[in-house]
C-alpha cells in the first residue's frame with residue numbers, strides 16, 4: 012500500500028494544506044543532559060536534596076526537575092528512588108511546502124522509548140476499572156461464531172469509515188461525511204492509541220458509524236444463522252448490538268471549543284476548588300440545548316417560576332450565541348457553582364455527561380435510554396442520584412430537598428463521581444479501554460485483514476499537519492508524544508454473573524430512591 016497524499020486530500024476535504032508548521036526533527040530529550048557541578052560542601056547539597064525529595068514526594072515539583080538532582084545521586088543515601096529512565100519524545104514532523112508523509116522515526120515497540128533498550132515494560136499490574144467488564148458483553152454476540160469478513164462487510168451499510176490496522180500501520184477508507192469533524196477526531200484518537208501502545212495492536216479492521224443512535228437491532232438477529240454485523244459507535248442501548256467506543260470529544264470538540272479531556276479534567280479539578288460545596292447555590296443546575304430531544308423540552312417545564320419552585324435553575328445554551336461571545340458562558344470549569352447538576356440525554360447519549368459528573372456537585376441523573384462506554388460502571392447513590400424520566404419535576408424537587416437535608420451524603424456522592432472521572436476515566440484508562448476492546452475484538456477474527464484498495468495510510472502527521480485553527484491546536488494538545496512505559500491494566504475475565512449482579516444492584520438502589528420519593532410526596536399531600 013503506497014501512501015497517496017493526493018487521495019488524502021480528497022479523503023479529508025476538511026483539511027487544508029496551508030499553515031503548515033515546521034517542527035524541528037529528532038526529539039526533545041528528556042531530561043536534559045545532567046550537569047556535573049562542583050560541590051562546595053556535601054552538607055549543603057545533602058540538605059538541598061532532602062528538601063527536594065520532600066517537595067517531590069508532596070507533588071509540588073514536577074518530576075522533570077529530577078535531572079538536576081540525579082547528578083547528586085551518589086550522596087543521596089536516603090533516596091530509594093531509582094533515576095527515572097530517559098524517555099524520548101516524538102513531536103509532529105511536518106514538512107513545509109511538501110507533502111507530509113508518515114515518518115518512520117516513531118518507535119515500533121514500547122521497548123524503544125527508553126535509552127536502555129533491554130529494559131522490559133513495567134507492569135501496571137492493577138485491575139482495570141469496573142466498566143471494562145462490559146467489553147466482553149459488547150462482544151458476546153460473536154463469542155461463539157467469531158467474526159467473518161462477511162459480517163464486517165455488512166456493517167459497512169451505515170459506516171462513515173473503515174479503520175484497518177495491518178503490521179502496526181493504520182489505514183482508513185472513508186465512505187461518507189460525518190457530522191462536524193467527529194470522524195476526524197475519532198480516527199485521531201485511534202492513531203494516538205497506536206502511539207501510546209506501538210506495536211501492540213493486532214491486525215484488525217472495523218467499521219465505524221459516527222451518528223448518534225444505535226442501528227444494529229437485536230430483534231433482527233434472533234433466528235438461526237443470523238449474525239449481527241460488528242459496528243462501532245459512541246453509544247448503544249439495551250436493544251442493540253452496537254459496540255460502544257469513546258467519542259471524539261476525548262480528543263477535543265473543536266466546533267464547541269471544548270478542549271481535549273485530559274486538559275478539561277485539570278480545569279475542572281481547579282474549578283471544583285473554587286467554591287466549597289456548602290457555599291454553592293442549593294439548587295439543581297442545567298444548561299443545554301433543549302431542541303435536540305423532547306425529554307429536554309420536558310425538563311424545561313421544571314424551571315423555577317412564579318407558580319412553582321421545583322428547586323431547579325435551568326438555562327438554554329445556544330452554541331451560535333456562545334461562539335459570538337467567545338464561549339464565555341460555556342467554560343466547563345466555571346460551572347461547578349451549584350450543589351446539584353442535572354444530566355439528561357439528548358437525541359442519544361450526551362457528550363456533556365462526563366463534564367457534569369466531573370464536577371463534584373451531586374449529579375441528578377435523569378433515567379437514560381442510551382449508554383456510553385464508561386457509565387455502565389457507575390452506580391446510583393454511589394456516583395449519582397437517579398431521577399425519574401416520566402416525572403422529572405417532582406423527582407428533582409425531592410432530590411434537592413434530600414440533598415440539602417443530608418449535605419454530607421450528597422457531597423460524598425458528588426465527590427465519588429468526580430473521583431471516578433479523575434481516576435477511572437483519565438486518558439490512560441481511556442486508552443486501556445480502547446486497547447482491550449480492540450484486542451478482544453481482533454481475537455475473534457476468522458480471517459486475516461488486508462489493506463483495502465481504496466484506503467490511505469494515516470498517521471498523526473498526515474492529519475495534524477494539514478489541519479488548521481482549533482482543530483490543529485486540539486490535535487497538538489492531545490498528541491501522545493511517546494509510548495507509555497507501563498502495560499495495560501488487567502482486564503477482568505468474562506463474568507456474566509458479575510454483570511447481572513451489577514445490573515440488579517443498580518435497579519434496586521433506583522427502586523429505593525423511588526420509594527423514598529413516593530413517601531415524601533404522600534406525606535406532603537396529606538398535610539395539604
Ligand SMILES: *[C@@H]1O[C@H](CO)[C@@H](O)[C@H](O)[C@H]1NC(C)=O
Pocket residue numbers: 024025026027029030479480
Ligand atoms: C481551516 O479549514 C477549514 C476547512 O478545513 C476552512 O474552511 C477554513 O477556512 C480554514 N481556516 C483557516 C484560518 O485557514
Ligand SMILES: *[C@@H]1O[C@H](CO)[C@@H](O)[C@H](O)[C@H]1NC(C)=O
Pocket residue numbers: 107108109110
Ligand atoms: C520534498 O521532499 C522530497 C523528498 O521527500 C525532496 O526531494 C524535495 O526537495 C522536497 N521539496 C521541498 C520543496 O522541500
Ligand SMILES: *[C@@H]1O[C@H](CO)[C@@H](O)[C@H](O)[C@H]1NC(C)=O
Pocket residue numbers: 115116117118119120122123
Ligand atoms: C526499535 O526501532 C527500530 C526502528 O526504529 C527497529 O528496527 C527495532 O527493531 C526496534 N526495537 C524493538 C525492540 O522493537
Ligand SMILES: *[C@@H]1O[C@H](CO)[C@@H](O)[C@H](O)[C@H]1NC(C)=O
Pocket residue numbers: 127128129130131
Ligand atoms: C537496562 O535494563 C536491564 C533490565 O532491567 C538491566 O539489567 C540493565 O542493567 C540496564 N542497563 C543500564 C545501562 O541501565
Ligand SMILES: *[C@@H]1O[C@H](CO)[C@@H](O)[C@H](O)[C@H]1NC(C)=O
Pocket residue numbers: 311314315324325326327
Ligand atoms: C429559568 O429561570 C431562571 C430564573 O428565573 C431564568 O433566569 C432562566 O432564564 C429560566 N430558564 C429558561 C430556559 O427559561
Ligand SMILES: *[C@@H]1O[C@H](CO)[C@@H](O)[C@H](O)[C@H]1NC(C)=O
Pocket residue numbers: 409412413416531
Ligand atoms: C427535609 O427537612 C425538612 C425539615 O425538617 C422536612 O420537612 C423535609 O421533609 C425533609 N425532606 C427530605 C426529602 O428529607
